[in-house]
Amino acid sequence: MSTLATPNALSSKVTQNPTYKVLIFLGICHLLNDTLQAIIPAMFPILEASLGLNFTQLGLIAFVLNMVSSCLQPVVGIYTDKSPLPYLLPVGLSLSLIGVLGLGFAPSFLTILLFVVLIGFGSAVFHPEGSRVAYLAAGNRRGLAQSIYQVGGNTGHALAPVMTAFVLVPLGQKGASIFSIAALLAVVILFYIAKWYKSQLVYLPPRPGKKKGQSEWNKEIILALVLLVFIVFARSWYSSAISNFYAFYVISEYGMTIAQSQAYIFAFLITGAVGTFFGGPVADRFGRKNVIAYSLLLTTPMAIILPYLPPFAAFIVIALMGLVLMSSFSVMVVYAQELMPGKIGTMSGLIVGLAFGMGAIGSIALGVLIDTIGLNETMLIASFLPALGVVAYFLPKDK
Template identity: 65%
Template structure:
């Protein structure tokens, strides 16, 4: 089957009714609440190491359980809901997360912590592909901006982890996580409202029987051509580089700062907060920049421009490292939402699947990175590990092999 023929399949939810900003901001807020719940897990690492005597490898397994469950399930959920959209899966998923947080507050052992984390991972796996679909449906023609609004909520939630540690977990310990059942309950309430809008929107945009038949035929004939498969493979490598580096900073840099700069747990959280906060800013800016300058260009710059900074970071003092971390977070994460939109346009008509693949893959890579880096730290130490991972963004050079934005447009038009 030729590339031109393959790319002619209709794109669901393409009816342009303008950008629905209230829905975008609400789903972005829900993303913030969902990911702030997830951020409780790495935020608890210093607490659990102190109170339970867990090793870095065990902490890595906790991060692995959270991210791997989410990453494996996200593309599965996306693939299923591309065929059978489930608006009310959103509040149901957050209910699972609420139960996980409740279990986490009372977990007496390493095993029960893992079980609680799995519940949180399941809730996240349901939320992310369906939340991305809502953002796509509400985007109108501003897909980059819409995805940025949605994704910046998640990155902002992750940025709250250091504040959660300093303000809640340090004074209240493990039990302090119970307060996040309130956060989950608020998210569930918002998502019930989103689900009602989602359901009514589906009725307006229900594909015709002819379109559904065409989608089925194209699916059965394998719509992903060799060129698309190669591009997806490159995207996987790029996500690997970004996720492993982000995992190293968000999960273990606090220990590095405590060891190198002789800081307390609360003081070391400032470094993670700065990295994640500027990462959220970069996530938001990436979408509008991609709308103007092209998605491929933003992806290339976001990785390669960080290389000098990541190599410099392990060799600077405490004050300069804050500035360097801020710049790394800002530049590196500018491609996060852009990668999702690029993949959605690379394989039209598979909104949930591509969102689940790219975001889920980011979680999965972070999961593998969490356990691998934790084990590496146990064997060779913090400083050698931080120096080793500083070269990961060099993998961004592969982005030059991605099809240009114009090529993607030509594929979609069937030229």
């Protein structure tokens, strides 16, 4: 019998064995959703040439996308913690479908921003609700479940340079509309997942109350969340520097073409997806705090030497950085969810939404900095951001 058949068939498994079929379908949808988002920074070199946009405008596009996503994710999470809406998942992806279809034909900077907002709305709905489904399907392997879910998203982002080289460079801006097919596929799968999700609402943990022993806002939880915010800031700003602007650095310093420069971004993002997948199981065994701390601290020396390396060595190092840096992505979500187990959507929206928001602010700030002091100087400054991860040592222990 299919594991998706009935809630009764799953009742004995919800607290023990992961429901892998749901997690795999969810990861595929996350891949498709984040592929749509990845189209936008992938189009930056195309838009710079076709519409004459400057780095500040490109940063503003990324800012709008990520701010819409980040600001709405906690709102969606808070609301659906009280009143879960399973079919909100396909509805949100339908907005993204409209956005990506229009993006290929947008004639101006302002219309691009309009369709980017729609994609941002779709993403804001998907992420907290998708994380809740992963929690329900996790059994006793929450780190692994979040890794399966999050690796889909990171793989979707990793496809951006591939799309640039093989779709957007030959087809130009109109090539973006092709990805409406991916959005339609995601909508269809999400209707299927929403049906399973609806049958599992009985297994959601109760919202925390005032009784002793239940999750409450106390000093230790507030401290942990503040530190997580700071760590997400450091990781997201550095990731933004690499994914949005390192291609321009490679073109400038190594004399490569747009298509060739995308190999470096692809290496960073695809190994980041691998790191995301393995980070959860490693954290299940060795502790969430340890993975969070070492993911940034081990990245620091590689980030600092990256601007001084020749092309081949830079390629190797940037691939290793993606693997290490992103190993804590899903781990931070689980860490926050276990701080407040009755607020799964809220915590997911906070941490994942915060990652988008910090990336958004980083995109526009770095774009302005590049326009002001230069590309090389900005990349040198950004290389010290992972060192801020030292604050992870002050996080409360997992237990």
